[in-house]
Amino acid sequence: MKIMKFGGTSVGKPERMHQVKDLIIHGKEKKIVVLSALSGTTNALVGISDALAAANKELAKERIDTLHQHYQVFYKDLLQSEAGRSKAEKIIKEHFEFLNIILKISFNEAISRDILAQGELLSTKLFYTLLQELDIPAVFLPALDFMSIDENAEPELKKISEKLKIILANYQEENIFVTQGYICKNHRNEVDNLKRGGSDYSASLIGAAISADVVEIWTDIDGMHNNDPRIVDKTRPIAQLSFDEAAELAYFGAKILHPASIWPAQQYNIPVKLLNTMEPNALGTTITSKELGTGVKALAAKDGITAIKIKSSRMLLAYGFLRKVFEVFEKYKTSIDMITTSEVAVSVTIDDLSHLNEIVRELETYGLVEVDKNQTIISVVGNLIAESKGTLANIMDSLTDIPIRMVSYGGSRHNVSLLVDAKYKNTALQNLNIGLFQW
Ligand code: ASP
Ligand code: MG
Numbered sequence: 001m002k003i004m005k006f007g008g009t010s011v012g013k014p015e016r017m018h019q020v021k022d023l024i025i026h027g028k029e030k031k032i033v034v035l036s037a038l039s040g041t042t043n044a045l046v047g048i049s050d051a052l053a054a055a056n057k058e059l060a061k062e063r064i065d066t067l068h069q070h071y072q073v074f075y076k077d078l079l080q081s082e083a084g085r086s087k088a089e090k091i092i093k094e095h096f097e098f099l100n101i102i103l104k105i106s107f108n109e110a111i112s113r114d115i116l117a118q119g120e121l122l123s124t125k126l127f128y129t130l131l132q133e134l135d136i137p138a139v140f141l142p143a144l145d146f147m148s149i150d151e152n153a154e155p156e157l158k159k160i161s162e163k164l165k166i167i168l169a170n171y172q173e174e175n176i177f178v179t180q181g182y183i184c185k186n187h188r189n190e191v192d193n194l195k196r197g198g199s200d201y202s203a204s205l206i207g208a209a210i211s212a213d214v215v216e217i218w219t220d221i222d223g224m225h226n227n228d229p230r231i232v233d234k235t236r237p238i239a240q241l242s243f244d245e246a247a248e249l250a251y252f253g254a255k256i257l258h259p260a261s262i263w264p265a266q267q268y269n270i271p272v273k274l275l276n277t278m279e280p281n282a283l284g285t286t287i288t289s290k291e292l293g294t295g296v297k298a299l300a301a302k303d304g305i306t307a308i309k310i311k312s313s314r315m316l317l318a319y320g321f322l323r324k325v326f327e328v329f330e331k332y333k334t335s336i337d338m339i340t341t342s343e344v345a346v347s348v349t350i351d352d353l354s355h356l357n358e359i360v361r362e363l364e365t366y367g368l369v370e371v372d373k374n375q376t377i378i379s380v381v382g383n384l385i386a387e388s389k390g391t392l393a394n395i396m397d398s399l400t401d402i403p404i405r406m407v408s409y410g411g412s413r414h415n416v417s418l419l420v421d422a423k424y425k426n427t428a429l430q431n432l433n434i435g436l437f438q439w
Helices: 014-024 041-053 057-078 082-102 109-133 157-169 199-209 243-251 259-267 321-331 356-363 391-398 422-437
Strands: 002-006 031-035 176-180 183-185 191-193 214-219 240-242 272-276 285-288 298-311 336-341 345-350 368-381 406-412 415-421
Touching: 002 014, 002 199, 014 031, 014 057, 014 109, 031 109, 031 199, 041 057, 041 109, 057 082, 057 109, 082 109, 109 176, 109 183, 109 191, 157 199, 176 199, 199 214, 199 259, 240 243, 243 259, 243 285, 243 298, 243 368, 259 272, 298 356, 298 422, 321 336, 321 345, 321 356, 336 406, 336 415, 356 368, 368 422, 391 415, 391 422, 415 422
Parallel strands: 002 031, 002 214, 031 176, 214 272, 240 285
Antiparallel strands: 183 191, 272 285, 298 345, 298 368, 336 345, 368 415, 406 415
């Protein structure tokens, strides 16, 4: 069994949906097709939900109508038969009626999550209608019947696995299953989701739940690149990555894969392939447990970072100081990315600023606190780079003209991270590209 996940751009246009259809009917093996919402839809749904949260029903209505229009055009290009079109019309009518009813009732968080779920429900139902129109046998698998998260919003992999296996056992002969990414039920049995970009996570969880042979993530680029192609001219796809390397790259900014989607695949040792819907024969990137080659493989950058420095002479020769500092972050459920220490100061970085003021106030009881916003973490990733000769010197040589705020070296054997002011990000990535890949 394989999992094939298609992102928003892969289903965002009628002709793309047709390409997806071509890809999934290829080969006889069983596959679960996981779809995102059409590109732009989840953003639009967030806009509707935000307008309702601000009690601006007029704006919400306007946004619902604009989105509705989009689907009215979409299905006519997608489907040709009268039966197919009338089915699609019914589907679209049902979901937009739902949105319009929400306009009339009082808004809350659970309703907001219901709104966000409409995108994947629509994309999968329309895609399934296309398969029916073309007489392609397939099974529609509602994700809400098996995908669930617990009270800490963590996926319940064991439960998901049990439920999914029972459902699939009913379909011995069928080969194609279509389900939604992103959406799930929570511990209150309400509709919930795996956070933005969570369809990759769904695919990986489903892969782990049924011990799939492979999880394929189909997007609009030919794999994970060795640098950010939006910023650096000469980048190339990386054929092979280990789970650890991929996790570092995904976490530190490579937009192609949701970082959380690594662990289920890694835990159950299921290869993940990153493939291009527009160029299906391109090699893409294969992520497995194998650690191949040594030296630098790729760079990634993560924006929106804030550095916090706590300076205290009380830290000198004292123990337990770091614990106190970390407890403040733990209390506010704010995770730390980078950390560097000296005898009298510690610097950490965070990307979630929702509790910055409280955190700073509490840290001030331990020493002098300085906050630098608008920082970028540049991560250099590769197998055993911490041990490969000359790598650190190369990195530093490439960045001679750029002030470096923090360096993290040796935290793992496949990552060196640097913190720079965001204004130096592009130059840093370009210079490192030349220095590390000779381009
Ligand atoms: N549709 C959701 C989003 O845009 C989930 C996904 O596409 O991965 O965030
Ligand atoms: Mg995505």
